[in-house]
Amino acid sequence: MATTNDYLKGTKSVLPILTGLFPFGLIYGVSAVTSGIPKVQAIAMSFVVFAGAAQISIVNSFSSGISIITAVAIAGLINLRMAMYGASIADSIRSDRLLTRIFSSFLLTDQVYAVSITEKGKNMNTNIFKFYIGAALPIWLTWQAATIIGVFAGKTLPSWLSLEFAVPLTFLALLGPFLVKSHFAVSALTAGIVMVLTRNVPYNAGFFIAVLSGITAGFLIKNRKGDR
Amino acid sequence: MNTSHLWAVIILSGIATFIIRFFFIQIKQAPLSGKVKELFSFIPPAVLSALVFGSVFENGLSSLTPRNPYLWASILAGITAVTSKNVLLTISTGMIFIWGWNYLY
Structure with a gap:
């Protein structure tokens, strides 16, 4: 029905996702403080950056002591996918007001993109802008609440829990769904192997060599096969 | 990296991430x-x-x-x-x- 509230529809669609997002936010908060990041900065990062995997990469960069520019470049690379989301959803959520565009851009995440683009595909009557905002706000609230709880719980946890290992495990968990496609698996494996081989190259250049090798290998394999 | 470096990383990553998010929503056509x-x-x-x-x-x-x-x-x-x-x-x-x-x- 066209009369249903599209904001609420967005909120409802995102509820199951929140149950997975909350523990993810906890893990970020806990691993930030156990890596020695002060509470204020751990919480500020969730407000300023608001992107889980990139925030966890910054925790990783902080504990491995790399340069500011490298840390920002890694976080930026991880978030580059959001440019694709923006390009794909722009027509449905664009507003005439600059402030509204800034507001909706800031709330763009994997989760809100996924539910909005799905809704757009199956229901022509839905106002996607309202749906998007209705989905994005609970995601934002959940992320901030989970971060704050994780940050205050973090220091009370014993060191034998090795919670810092939750950081690469989170990346691995996000990587999993990609690996079922062979060209993504080739890309990931190439990047991983090159990363190990270039571990001693200075200024973390190895990371960028690894990522570029991975992208190139995956792209070549996919275009050689010419399928999918 | 000390905590003042970390502030720089947080702010610069925030700006970079915002630009990435905003870019194609701001630009008229998706090129x-x-x-x-x-x-x-x-x-x-x-x-x-x-x-x-x-x-x-x-x-x-x-x-x-x-x-x-x-x-x-x-x-x-x-x-x-x-x-x-x-x-x-x-x-x-x-x-x-x-x-x-x-x-x-």
Whole structure:
């Protein structure tokens, strides 16, 4: 029905996702403080950056002591996918007001993109802008609440829990769904192997060599096969 | 990296992330060609994998030893990730392995 509230529809669609997002936010908060990041900065990062995997990469960069520019470049690379989301959803959520565009851009995440683009595909009557905002706000609230709880719980946890290992495990968990496609698996494996081989190259250049090798290998394999 | 460097990282990453999010929502037409989109699609698996391998093989090739618990934990978690596609189950599998290892050794 066209009369249903599209904001609420967005909120409802995102509820199951929140149950997975909350523990993810906890893990970020806990691993930030156990890596020695002060509470204020751990919480500020969730407000300023608001992107889980990139925030966890910054925790990783902080504990491995790399340069500011490298840390920002890694976080930026991880978030580059959001440019694709923006390009794909722009027509449905664009507003005439600059402030509204800034507001909706800031709330763009994997989760809100996924539910909005799905809704757009199956229901022509839905106002996607309202749906998007209705989905994005609970995601934002959940992320901030989970971060704050994780940050205050973090220091009370014993060191034998090795919670810092939750950081690469989170990346691995996000990587999993990609690996079922062979060209993504080739890309990931190439990047991983090159990363190990270039571990001693200075200024973390190895990371960028690894990522570029991975992208190139995956792209070549996919275009050689010419399928999918 | 000290905490004032970290403030710089937080603010610069925030700005970079915002620009990435805002760019195509602001620009009138979406000019991304198919090939560029395809190249973009390889960034997440390549970046994530490089970060995982970088942590598991902290000392490069010399970390390739059966005494490296992170190696076993990540193989186990990797299998869980591919078969279940469940983030929390994957993290739990790896963490429980490490706790077991820490308890035994």
